[in-house]
Amino acid sequence: MSTVVVRAITKEDFSQWSVLWEGYNHFYERSGPSALPEAVTLSTWDRFFAADEPVHALVAEQDGRLVGLAHYLYHKTTSRIEASCYLNDLFTNPDKRGQGVGRALIEAVYEQAKLAGSSVVYWGTHETNETAQKLYRQVADRSGFILYKKILAS
Template sequence: MNKPLTIRPIEQADRSAWEILWAGYNAFYERSGPTALAPQITQATWERFFDPAEPVFALVAQQAGQVVGLTHYLFHRSTSRIEPVCYLQDLFTAPEMRGHG
């Protein structure tokens, strides 16, 4: 039986686990090696999650104390709605966690 999975807002203490998943996500989109994102982009992305003036947010999936997934999302205006719309920007799961339902 699989252990319970918890989805929660990202915390500063998640930085090292997030960086591993973030690198995997970017590698999937061929943003590694010579095409890697500049370190400044990764740093700015991380800082935005904790800046109340920024509409960018992050959640992590945690199982047995380990961060095993991430998602980044933001709210923006829309031409088809009055209220802001949620846009899912990034979604990534550790490879060993895939295919378990």
């Protein structure tokens, strides 16, 4: 098995990234009638390369093929002076799961957060995502917090 390399995303990655992004959205049932508008995808992509945006992306590459992605962002909070790092999206190709890709991406986000001066990385997952939770229990502590959301009409 060849090595997985985690690196910053580049503009040349769009076609492969978009396949992973589509898989991620499909996993979370944001496809078909619930699909994200293309404008959201294109805006997300542009944010990765905008100097004034706090949103960043890493990709995992193996044998010239992207096999995973991690999107993360920094934000201020009332509980610490330095910015917190939120791991917004994490996705590994289904045929690569259980092979260390997700772990490598998470560890790379940890490293980027340290370099940025952040003292915490946190994320959430769906309660039914048992596969991911097996990994998460190995690389982080469960916070005990429950996430709520309310979609506001525009």
